[in-house]
Amino acid sequence: xxxxxxxxxxxxxxxxxxxxxxxxxxxxxxxxxxxxxxxxxxxxxxxxxxxxxxxxxxxxxxxxxxxxxxxxxxxxxxxxxxxxxxxxxxxxxxxxxxxxxxxxxxxxxxxxxxxxxxxxxxxxxxxxxxxxxxxxxxxxxxxxxxxxxxxxxxxxxxxxxxxxxxxxxxxxxxxxxxxxxxxxxxxxxxxxxxxxxxxxxxxxxxxxxxxxxxxxxxxxxxxxxxxxxxxxxxxxxxxxxxxxxxxxxxxxxxxxxxxxxxxxxxxxxxxxxxxxxxxxxxxxxxxxxxxxxxxxxxxxxxxxxxxxxxxxxxxxxxxxxxxxxxxxxxxxxxxxxxxxxxxxxxxxxxxxxxxx
Amino acid sequence: xxxxxxxxxxxxxxxxxxxxxxxxxxxxxxxxxxxxxxxxxxxxxxxxxxxxxxxxxxxxxxxxxxxxxxxxxxxxxxxxxxxxxxxxxxxxxxxxxxxxxxxxxxxxxxxxxxxxxxxxxxxxxxxxxxxxxxxxxxxxxxxxxxxxxxxxxxxxxxxxxxxxxxxxxxxxxxxxxxxxxxxxxxxxxxxxxxxxxxxxxxxxxxxxxxxxxxxxxxxxxxxxxxxxxxxxxxxxxxxxxxxxxxxxxxxxxxxxxxxxxxxxxxxxxxxxxxxxxxxxxxxxxxxxxxxxxxxxxxxxxxxxxxxxxxxxxxxxxxxxxxxxxxxxxxxxxxxxxxxxxxxxxxxxxxxxxxxxxxxxxxxxxxxxxxxxxxxxxxxxxxxxxxxxxxxxxxxxxxxxxxxxxxxxxxxxx
Numbered sequence: 001x002x003x004x005x006x007x008x009x010x011x012x013x014x015x016x017x018x019x020x021x022x023x024x025x026x027x028x029x030x031x032x033x034x035x036x037x038x039x040x041x042x043x044x045x046x047x048x049x050x051x052x053x054x055x056x057x058x059x060x061x062x063x064x065x066x067x068x069x070x071x072x073x074x075x076x077x078x079x080x081x082x083x084x085x086x087x088x089x090x091x092x093x094x095x096x097x098x099x100x101x102x103x104x105x106x107x108x109x110x111x112x113x114x115x116x117x118x119x120x121x122x123x124x125x126x127x128x129x130x131x132x133x134x135x136x137x138x139x140x141x142x143x144x145x146x147x148x149x150x151x152x153x154x155x156x157x158x159x160x161x162x163x164x165x166x167x168x169x170x171x172x173x174x175x176x177x178x179x180x181x182x183x184x185x186x187x188x189x190x191x192x193x194x195x196x197x198x199x200x201x202x203x204x205x206x207x208x209x210x211x212x213x214x215x216x217x218x219x220x221x222x223x224x225x226x227x228x229x230x231x232x233x234x235x236x237x238x239x240x241x242x243x244x245x246x247x248x249x250x251x252x253x254x255x256x257x258x259x260x261x262x263x264x265x266x267x268x269x270x271x272x273x274x275x276x277x278x279x280x281x282x283x284x285x286x287x288x289x290x291x292x293x294x295x296x297x298x299x300x301x302x303x304x305x306x307x308x309x310x311x312x313x314x315x316x317x318x319x320x321x322x323x324x325x326x327x328x329x330x331x332x333x334x335x336x337x338x339x340x341x342x343x344x345x346x347x348x349x350x351x352x353x354x355x356x
Numbered sequence: 357x358x359x360x361x362x363x364x365x366x367x368x369x370x371x372x373x374x375x376x377x378x379x380x381x382x383x384x385x386x387x388x389x390x391x392x393x394x395x396x397x398x399x400x401x402x403x404x405x406x407x408x409x410x411x412x413x414x415x416x417x418x419x420x421x422x423x424x425x426x427x428x429x430x431x432x433x434x435x436x437x438x439x440x441x442x443x444x445x446x447x448x449x450x451x452x453x454x455x456x457x458x459x460x461x462x463x464x465x466x467x468x469x470x471x472x473x474x475x476x477x478x479x480x481x482x483x484x485x486x487x488x489x490x491x492x493x494x495x496x497x498x499x500x501x502x503x504x505x506x507x508x509x510x511x512x513x514x515x516x517x518x519x520x521x522x523x524x525x526x527x528x529x530x531x532x533x534x535x536x537x538x539x540x541x542x543x544x545x546x547x548x549x550x551x552x553x554x555x556x557x558x559x560x561x562x563x564x565x566x567x568x569x570x571x572x573x574x575x576x577x578x579x580x581x582x583x584x585x586x587x588x589x590x591x592x593x594x595x596x597x598x599x600x601x602x603x604x605x606x607x608x609x610x611x612x613x614x615x616x617x618x619x620x621x622x623x624x625x626x627x628x629x630x631x632x633x634x635x636x637x638x639x640x641x642x643x644x645x646x647x648x649x650x651x652x653x654x655x656x657x658x659x660x661x662x663x664x665x666x667x668x669x670x671x672x673x674x675x676x677x678x679x680x681x682x683x684x685x686x687x688x689x690x691x692x693x694x695x696x697x698x699x700x701x702x703x704x705x706x707x708x709x710x711x712x713x714x715x716x717x718x719x720x721x722x723x724x725x726x727x728x729x730x731x732x733x734x735x736x737x738x739x740x741x742x743x744x745x746x747x748x749x750x751x752x753x754x755x756x757x758x759x760x761x762x763x764x765x766x767x768x769x
Contacts, residue, residue, distance in 0.1 A: 001361060039485070039489070113482065115561065117482075122410060123564045123568070126568045128565075133627075135757060136527070138627060141627050141756070142627070144758070150622055150624070153758075154526060155525045156523060158504070165520065171361060172361060172540075172546065200496040201496055230360070231358040232357060233357060236509070236519065236520070239429070331505040331509070331521060336359075
């Protein structure tokens with residue numbers, strides 16, 4: 001069993017178009033300002049945190065495949081390129097076979113709404129240019145075309161917890177030597193219907209958009225000094241296990257191995273939606289980052305931001321071990337532990353069920 | 357723990373199929389579908405599920421769902437929330453589960469392929485939000501139930517198991533990728549048993565999308581025919597219960613067939629158009645063969661992706677012809693989309709079950725409307741119902757976005 005290292009991180013969020021902006025916003029600790037989102041038939045607007053326009057025109061938009069692509073592809077592409085920048089510059093990384101795993105919850109909602117609206121008005125004039133962009137696999141396909149050397153690609157859908165299943169799948173592809181590096185990204189875009197749907201489920205939800213990316217490899221020389229240490233089982237919600245029980249099972253399995261660890265959790269500003277996760281981590285006294293409190297409900301993008309923030313904290317040597325808690329909205333709970341590559345996990349093992 | 361991964365087995369376990377369930381417009385279950393595919397029956401009719409009066413094409417292969425749903429562990433409330441796609445998924449899963457004789461279990465992986473999930477609920481949400489914005493009834497439920505992972509949870513609750521759910525949405529390759537991923541999980545020692553398959557229901561947005569692309573045939577869907585003019589849409593689901601040979605033998609289970617190879621890659625040529633020479637198709641067919649340790653000479657039948665569009669079929673024909681070499685001249689190929697239409701995320705899974713039928717029952721599914729082969733076809737298309745000796749079958753699935761998948765199945769005798 002090989003070790004799996006993190007070789008790069010990427011993020012696009014309401015804080016800006018890179019990981020630096022994401023971390024700066026999280027360190028500042030203040031919820032970002034919101035913008036109004038109008039919804040048809042309502043005078044009162046909903047609130048969202050939108051991704052600001054990039055400071056300069058994104059160079060990759062010149063790629064012919066990305067001409068008509070939607071914001072979710074732009075976010076995913078930017079996060080992917082940032083996560084791969086170090087790897088691509090490394091002389092040892094020439095001609096690497098790359099895997100790409102895209103994780104989405106809502107996916108391409110902007111063009112889906114637009115195309116369906118056109119269909120309802122008059123299907124004879126619904127745009128054939130838009131329809132292909134409504135498919136979940138479209139952002140993956142565009143990112144793959146942009147990166148060129150991709151050998152294998154999957155698009156996974158589910159609640160945000162599947163981002164860590166995406167990481168697991170990437171580790172599996174690496175272990176089986178099917179790829180040399182694997183990019184896992186989570187991305188979402190938003191519009192009035194997403195804001196409306198979240199409002200129906202939680203009146204306090206503030207939706208947001210963006211992407212996060214984590215690139216994995218087996219070669220420690222290509223690492224940013226961060227190692228994947230553990231991913232718990234999935235703890236699915238079912239008739240026999242509710243969300244709170246699943247979250248607790250994840251927490252129990254993840255345990256804790258040393259003092260001074262970081263927890264990067266998925267709680268936001270909704271007491272109801274966050275109750276299960278709060279309860280599971282109620283005994284946590286060490287450092288904690290909660291990206292959704294600052295950025296909003298970014299669904300799969302938020303899960304990716306959690307992982308990126310955890311890994312960035314390790315790469316910056318602020319912590320030796322960082323835990324990621326993903327208590328999904330309607331599928332399962334799952335947790336992960338990342339560690340600094342120079343940290344001796346076996347010597348530090350104190351508690352929990354982790355087998356170093 | 358999902359990670360660290362379980363060590364790769366020194367000798368990868370053989371992966372066998374002990375349950376299969378299928379729902380298409382030909383009928384509910386193995387028997388009706390086997391009869392229909394064997395005869396090359398065509399299941400198209402005017403669309404009744406939504407208004408197509410302003411669409412260019414007005415037919416599809418609709419499934420007749422049962423008026424009374426078979427008993428499962430779902431309560432009335434859960435049943436009432438199931439949309440059309442969820443019902444088809446559950447019917448297929450129930451048939452496969454009962455056939456396999458599996459008992460309730462935790463930590464049993466479920467791998468599904470779908471492109472749309474509960475899209476019809478999403479469409480209903482949109483229409484209500486636009487037409488009756490102040491009317492909230494049902495919207496929260498639709499917002500939850502349209503998500504594919506919630507449909508997967510219904511399978512858990514109906515059949516009494518749970519475990520990691522992986523939902524692959526590689527467009528029309530999804531179902532093939534789901535079976536292939538399940539094969540990978542078992543072959544690599546990560547799981548002993550997996551429930552896997554694919555599903556999709558007809559919906560207005562997707563129908564309109566293919567119609568807008570003028571990808572739908574205004575006449576008859578005739579894959580690989582020189583006069584082909586497009587695909588026909590269908591709907592359905594298929595599920596396979598896969599397990600290690602050891603597990604099946606321990607249980608004394610009836611083995612329906614074996615999955616022996618899987619290949620997948622991504623075509624970077626275009627979002628909706630395959631590489632004209634089928635370069636990625638060639639790659640995945642070679643991968644699957646290498647994985648299965650078989651040569652084209654050992655393949656007895658190919659269940660092609662064969663959508664009936666000009667570009668797909670010429671690309672796939674080029675790839676098959678090159679991959680098969682001299683074997684192509686006698687290698688029977690057909691696309692069962694001629695009978696049931698293109699099931700999108702369900703296609704690869706349904707075609708996997710059709711492949712299994714050919715192995716179990718020793719016949720080949722014909723395309724009865726096929727007349728004139730495309731010049732790129734160096735292989736014979738099965739045109740008439742026929743019995744045949746079938747020991748190894750290859751099934752292709754390709755999707756928008758470029759993901760290609762090939763699966764290879766072997767007869768269990």
